Amino acid sequence: MQKRYAADPAKTHGRLVAEEESAFRSCFQRDRDRIIHSSAFRRLKHKTQVFVEHEGDYFRTRLTHSIEVAQVARTIAGALGLNQELTEAVALAHDLGHTPFGHTGEDALDGLMAPYGGFDHNAQALRIVTSLERHYAGFDGLNLTWETLEGIAKHNGPVTGDLPWALAEYDERHDLELYTHASAEAQVAALSDDIAYNNHDLHDGLRAKLFTEADIRGLPIVGDCYDEVDRVYPGLDDYRRRHEALRRVFGVMVADVIETSRGVLEEANPESVEAVRHLGRPAIAFSDDVWRHMKEIKAFLFRHMYRAPSVVEMRKQVTAVVEELFPFYMEKPQFLPKRWQEDVARAEGETALARLVCDYIAGMTDRFALESHARLLGGPGGAGERRG
Template sequence: MRAPYASDPEKSRGRLVAEPPSAHRSAFQRDRDRIIHASAFRRLKHKTQVFVEHEGDHYRTRLTHSIEVAQVGRTIAKVLGLDEELTEAVALAHDLGHTPFGHTGEDALADLMAPWGGFDHNAQAVRIVTHLEQHYAEFDGLNLTWETLEGLAKHNGPVMGDVPEVLAEYTARHDLELHTHASAEAQVAALADDIAYNHHDLLDGLRAGLFTADDICALPIVGPAFAEVDRRYPDLAEDRRRYEALRRVFGVMVEDVLRESSARLAGAHARSADEIRCLGAPVVRFSDQVFAELRQVRAFLFDNMYRHPTVKEMRVTSDKVVRELFAAYQADTALLPAAWRDEVRALSPQGRARAVSDYIAGMTDRFALHAHKGLTQAK
């Protein structure tokens, strides 16, 4: 049953370009479907999560991560009485703006674009679905509903202070009310993101041999999960032991979000999605205890995975690739594909930098490596 504070597709604030409704799909279902069919969504299969795409077939990519986030989000949304399709749409699109090489690529582009309006992957996701996807006859982008765009822009909370340039430009045309919190559905997508990466980074780190099960058994939530599995299945093979333990960690996070969020929603007495936006604080959250415990897990992963020498070595290479591609395309726009080259020539220096940033941000890991190799060999 739909809760009174759930987003209602029948009451959507609509699309920037008006369209007749679909005969068979809600407005949010239509958004989800357009995202799945977008070129940027397909490219996620070759964009890194932590490991570079070619390092192993079993590690998460941005695509598999996004699918996992959508699955978790739908589960939580259903229990809380929220709109599952809106949650899924935001979850599937939340990483569309990521560069090749994950946060390393983003950090490099943010530094390079600092004189030209900056770079932020959430803002870039909005730019992709409102401008860069150019397949439809009547509009640029995917012409998503206001609610889905709002969720992309501020699923992590209000966007205050120094608003990314590309987000400010779009919201000047289509006000996403950046100063408020997003819908409960978008908040669910944000927490589903946390749950998914907390779970799979542990699993991927174990698979990669960056740490052992013994190393993480000292962690809260994780240690008790392994202990329970060892009590129930004392002779379990190690790969099954890991999986059983970490799926229990997954369950602890989901159940905690459901308990805490149910209590907060009941206490808020909200009667509409707009009332959720105006509460001044998120209503979909971990409990204080589990949040504190997860901070310990993230600190472990930061020290033992994200700062691991093999990962750091990859990041040095990735940073170099992004910076040298940016410098080359800025210096000689003839190196860009013809479809980009003709448009870039007529732009101002700031517009040219943004176009180069858009082009690099849209690259997959392997395409960026291939492009960089081509530039290097041409010298």
């Protein structure tokens, strides 16, 4: 049973472009389906979390990560009496704005775009679903509901200060009330992201042999979960033991969010979704202990995985790919695809062109970025036209 502070599709703030709604799906279900069918969502299959796409078939991609986040988010939303469809829509869309090569590509693009307003993947996700997806006859973007757009823009909390240009540009024509917290559903999606990547980065790091099970046995939550598996299943083979332990880590984090958030919501007793937005603090949260433990796990992963020598070396290589593609397209925008040429012709000034080039590179998959670099600049993996 949904709580009174759950988002109600019958009370949606609507879409920027009015549409006749489906007779069979709620507006939030329809948002979720449009996200799943978008080109940007499909491209997540070949965009990575930490490892470059070709490094292994079993490492997580942005697509598998998004599906895992959505599964966790639906579980938590259901337990808290929230709207599962809105929660799932925000969870599935939260990484649409990521560049090729994970945060490495984002850092490179942000540096390149510094003279033109910078780059932020959350703002880019909003730009994708409001402008860059161009499949529908009546509008650019996916024409999602206000609630889904709000969740994409501010699922990590209120957005204040200097806004990323892509977010500021859209907010001028469609006020997303960036100064408030998002709905409880969007907050669930944000914490589900933390749960998913902590868990799967441990798994991927072990698979990549960046650290061992002995290394992570000393981590909070993780060590207790291994102890429980050893107690219940003595002599279990290493592969099953790892899986059993890490799925318990997942379970501890999910249960903590549900229990802690129930307590926050019972104490605050919000009467509506608007009351959640104006609560002045997050309605969905980890306990202090588990949040502290998660920060310890993140710190371990930062040292042993994100800054592992092999990962750092690959970061250097893919940073060079992005840093060389950007000036190439700025100098020779005629090499952008044919369907982008109308936008090139309309671009007035260097900033407009830079944002167009940024949109194009940010949408690339790992594989396509490497292939384009090889074809146009003669980089590793092929020969092509060299600049100059």
